[in-house]
Amino acid sequence: MPTQAARTTxxxxxxxxxxxxxxxxxELVEIFEDFAFDEVLAQSxxxxxxxxxxxxxxxxGAGALSEYRVMxxxxxxGGVTPVEVKEVLYQAVPYxxxxxxxxxxHATNDVLTPANRRR
Structure with missing residues (x-):
């Protein structure tokens, strides 16, 4: 089971x-959540x-579309605005x-406008 700090985050x-x-x-979920939601954040x-x-x-940058959609x-x-999400994406295009x-x-638009999800 992930640590309490990881579960809370x-x-x-x-x-x-x-x-x-x-x-x-x-087991993989526990290792990842402890790392991403506890250990890394403790140093951030x-x-x-x-x-x-x-x-x-x-x-x-990593091309991790499925995880991006979740994040x-x-x-x-976590307080990031839709405009900021789009700006991150637009800034990534030249790179x-x-x-x-x-x-x-498309994934961003799907998340931001659920009624217009592509079929």
Missing amino acids: HDALFPGHVPTLDRTDP RLEPRLRLITQLAALI VGAALT VGMGRAYDFV
């Missing part, structure tokens, strides 16, 4: 969410909003290219 960013890998890979000098913005940029929701929960950013634009 996870629950604040993802209210009511249980990781899908929790059923099949609970960034305020939470800036940290979430940085995480979005890193996920775009956009967490960023919005990762429009071909890579294109799917992230």
